[in-house]
Amino acid sequence: MTGQQSLQSQVQIAELHDAFRVFTDATASLEREYQLLRGQALELRGQLAEKQRALMASLERERELELQALRQSRLAAMGEMAATLAHEVRNPLGGMELFTRLLIDELAAEPRARRLAEQVARGIQDLNHLVGNILEYGRMPEPRLARTSVGGVIEEAFAVVGPSLHAGIRVELPDARSLQWWLDRALLTQVLLNLLRNAGDAMGERGTLTVALEVEDSRLLRIIVEDTGPGVPPERAATIFDPFFTTKERGTGLGLAVARAAVLAHGGDLTFEPGRRGARFVVSLPGSESAPTPGRA
């Protein structure tokens, strides 16, 4: 090879080397571009998946809301129907209650038949209680306040519930005949009926049902209904006042909701506390100075 040929081939090699470097740089730059685009594509895919999830969640939420609205309108229709039914049932029940009481008196000399009539009377009382709660739940309680004997109200409620309590249940009532308070007799009787009934249901065949009073001057009256039943588990304590919440086979879950609404309408409060052994419900009623004036008799 001549010197000129050797120079030529060196130039060609250098050119090839340059071309190769350009090619390598271009490949590296392409590779970087590719990685960048790949990263962007992955990110976009992630964002798309996120958007899809959000869309699905909002569709699901919309469906839930639609179902909830449907359920609520059906419940409202059922509520109206229940109130109409309760109203229609109340009148014949009143007659049946009266005639059964007369029948019980007539059967004084026939104990077996009399016991049967007493069972009918208890069934009628249960129905009356149910109907009363359904009707009360449907309307906003508007207390008509009057100076009322607290002991009288407790006795009135107990006269209704007492006969359905088991013989093994001891009852301790306060002597409060002389204690007068501003309250709606019918509404407060319904409140106590529900609390006493629940205490009786909770204890079953034996236990002690105590009604106690606490008076803070003339500002606040507390009526405490306590039983020695199984009580309410802490995780359920917040739920028991919800309408329709019941753990009883034949319960409506309206008793405590109705009772609380009636006490709140008095400007007071109905609360649950774990009792020493069972459940303890406290009806707090404001006194004459703080009692709401509208409706005062």
Ligand code: ADP
């Ligand atoms: P219902 O009596 O129809 O169940 P309530 O609203 O009166 O409706 O009561 C709701 C639930 O609260 C009851 O089913 C029961 O689980 C609970 N409860 C109420 N009172 C008591 C009580 N004294 N002891 C234990 N649980 C109670």
